[in-house]
Amino acid sequence: MRMTALETAAYVLAQAPAPPNDPGGQGEDFGKSSPVGLVLLILFAVAVVFLIRSMTKHLRKVPVVFDEDKAAAAAPAKVKRAEAARETEAAEAEKGETKPDKDETP
Template identity: 40%
Template sequence: MILALLAQDPGTPTGPEFGKASPLGLLIVLILLAGTVLLVRSMNKHLKGLPETFEPEHPEPDQKADDGTDPGAIPDVDATDPPKPAT
């Protein structure tokens, strides 16, 4: 009995409410579209205010930090020096 009920073809939906969209759906779509337009305009305005490059004009004070690790953090080892025995 249940299999016969599940196997029935529902047919094409018909009736007075079929195919009608709610005006509320159109309103929601228009609100989302307006919000997207405003967000894009705001983002473009903020991007225009950014500098062309983020490189500092006078890098001398930061040069030491940009050179890498602290001196002495990695010991200088020549390839010609034999390995030192562990004590």
């Protein structure tokens, strides 16, 4: 039985290609994790635990209700002095009394 050139070409083209040595990067180690991956996973879990503990400590310090009186009592002395100075200036402005500026000489 003799095949023509056309039949031979059709027969060659119809054959399935041979599978490659490494089909798509899925060798014998495909899907397996290494010990380094396990160590990294454990380190990330420990880091998350410490971050959660730190966050809960900081959130416990936040007041449930933001009361203005308590906030004013907890304000630093510098802020309290600045507020007192503003109140004094406002009271003097209402009375019509003004202090001379440092640049002005009497």
